[in-house]
Amino acid sequence: MSVMKLSMGPQHPITGHFRFILDVDGDVVLKLEPDIGYTHRGIEKLAEKRTYLQNLPVIERTNSYCDSAGTMLGYLEVIEEIMSLEVPERAKYLRVIAAELNRIASHLYFLCLASVATGLETMLMWPINDRELILDLLERLSGQRITYTYPTIGGVRFDMPDGFKEEALKRLDYLEKRLEDYYKMLAWNHTFQIRTKNVGILKPSDAIKLGIVGPNLRASGVKVDVRKDESYEVYDRFDFLIPIGKNGDSYDRMEMRLKEIEQSIHILRQALKDIPKGPIKTWAPPIVPKGEAYSRVEAARGEFGYYLIGDGTMKPYRLKMSPPSFRNLIALPHLCRNVPLADVPIIYISLDLIPMDVDR
Amino acid sequence: MILGLGFSELIELILKVLIFPGVAFPLLFAMIVIWFERKFLARIHLRIGPLHVGPLNRTGLMQPIADFIKLIQKEIIVPDNAHKFLYNLAPIIAALVSAMSVAFIPYALKPDGGYWMIYYTPLSLLAILAIFTARPFIMVGAGWASNSKYCTIGALRAALQLLAYEVPIALSLASIVIMSGTFDLAKIVEAQSSIWFIILQPIGFIVILIAMMAELSRRPFDIPFAEQEVVFGWPTEYTGAQFALVMVSEYFDLCAATSLITVLFLGGWSGPAIPLLNDISPMLSGIFWFLFKMAILTVIIIMGRGIYPRLRIDQLLDAGWTVLIPLAIIQILITLLTVQWWLPLIGGG
Secondary structure (H helix, E strand, O other): OOOEEEEEOOOOOOOOOOEEEEEEEOOEEEEEEEEOOOOOOOHHHHHHOOOHHHHHHHHHHHHOOOOHHHHHHHHHHHHHHHHOOOOOHHHHHHHHHHHHHHHHHHHHHHHHHHHHHHOOOHHHHHHHHHHHHHHHHHHHHHOOOOOOOOEEOOEEOOOOOOOHHHHHHHHHHHHHHHHHHHHHHHHOOHHHHHHHOOOOOOOHHHHHHHOOOOHHHHHOOOOOOHHHHOOOOOHHHOOOOOOOOOOOOHHHHHHHHHHHHHHHHHHHHHHHHHOOOOOOEOOOOOOOOOEEEEEEEEEOOEEEEEEEEEOOOOOEEEEEEEOHHHHHHOHHHHHOOOEEHHHHHHHHHHOOOOHHHHHO | OEOOEOHHHHHHHHHHHHHOOOOHHHHHHHHHHHHHHHHHHHHHOOOOOOOOOOOOOOOOOOHHHHHHHHHHHOOOOOOOOOOHHHHHHHHHHHHHHHHHHHHHOOOOEOOOOOEOOOOOOOOHHHHHHHHHHHHHHHHHHHHHHHOOHHHHHHHHHHHHHHHHHHHHHHHHHHHHHHHHOOOOHHHHHHHOOOOOHHHHOHHHHHHHHHHHHHHOOOHHHOHHHOHHHHOOOOOOOOOHHHHHHHHHHHHHHHHHHHHHHHHHHOOOOOOOOOHHHHHHOHHHHHHHHHHHHHHHHHHHHHHHHHHOOOOOHHHHHHHHHHHHHHHHHHHHHHHHHHHHHHHHHHOOO
């Protein structure tokens, strides 16, 4: 049988704003070539033309609909490092709360996609429904559901409203109960297991060589988490585990998110309990002094790196972003060699790639 | 005298062909099942489902009709490089062939001792099997005629899937034939007058239910339609009225398949007499039971969509050949022993 070129996407039910050029022989995909750039907005260049403060909403839109706090924290970290700005304690806690809430929302979104990739619509509806609870909390905190630009240079923009703590704890309790349903419906579903286990196995050595980051790397059994390894904000004060996978297959990558939601709930409970009183923002000058810095944070999809060169003006000289989806994208052609066509969506979704994050 | 039939016979024939179980019944079945499927899945998904269309408030009862009207208004797009004749013919043939199998199924016992079915033949089981087997060829034809890569892959998947379910279905039908000694569906129902075949052949029932779900491309086995992989499989290119025909033909198949399983395993129209219906005519009571059993089977088949992810084609073939076929063969052996030793003891057979 001759090899057929199959163009999957960008008009395709699963790919999102991507195109994959597949070499298909019968039902076997010989080679996958990702064609990216459909959502390229030139955020890195755009950042050079706008002031540091104006950049906040732009940077946030790197990964807008999933993980905006996690994305922004790195940018703020790198600015605050050059300015050697000390952020108030309470602001650090609030940033962690926003970031962890958003991590849960992002992972719930991932679970939806994971079940859609296997054709289970029920688990599309359940997590997206429960995600609303988290987005609602974020709205109470910041006034917006998704792109809320909550953290800002020198702190956060708003304080926690009255009754937020109780409501958040209540919803986390509910979510923890709900996770059991997710396990039953998705992770322990026999059909789901036979469909995803041993599909797209990423060996730890390969994962490190390819530079995979975040939950995908941890699913391969490598214990790496910036929150623990190189603690930022106040993550060193919380007691949480880094779940790791055994086989590094698609199933492990999907289960990893369920485990991480558990840990995020754990962190959030501690943060809500320990949060100190005090100011939420220090005054930050609009001009960033000359200097350069690199920071990395653990966003929901993995390690998000920022490299910033300041030239003593109000605008950055150069901002280089290294988003997790772009770094994980390299695993896709690696894993999609000689796999059945039916496994391509599963491998793709299990890596949790967001086209906007890849293109920037 | 028209067509050699008397007046009352002619009226009966028209009733059969146009209303039940002819043209109107599969259409009504399709409409109700589409509505029910959407509502039922919405409940599983913790959604509400269709809400506003229709006479009863907050039920969305007329949503399928509204969708149908919307679809037939749309432009029919034929791809440039498609085989136009075959491409346009395939949905019509698919709907016709799917609706055809209803003609061979006996739905009730008439008061005069005949059967309420459109066309009586002593080999009705074989006729239905032949019609079911014809479907994948229409799919392959339509997929090829579309001249689109996704359609071709979907059509080939449909053809591969045939290998998984066709043999188990034929084998479990074989054990029914061994037990009842006839290919006549009406006689098969009468053979179940004392005890239903689901009790005598539980394994065969499970095998045929699973194989039928594969035949109908329902959720764990909707591999030819796998949205995430091949967009919509072989009917990807169809639009408007042609797409509506393709969708309706699937529900015609569901109608025929549930009718067939009801006849084969659940005793067809047999059941205790319903007081009110029985007063009008005993036949109506029989039809009620038939539809009731069909409804239960339909719910079971639809439920798969709410709880199972989709299998891969090799996993389905694996399950078909290593699980379903051995089970069906075991069922045949058990049936042979039952017919030989047990049934003469209880005086059945």
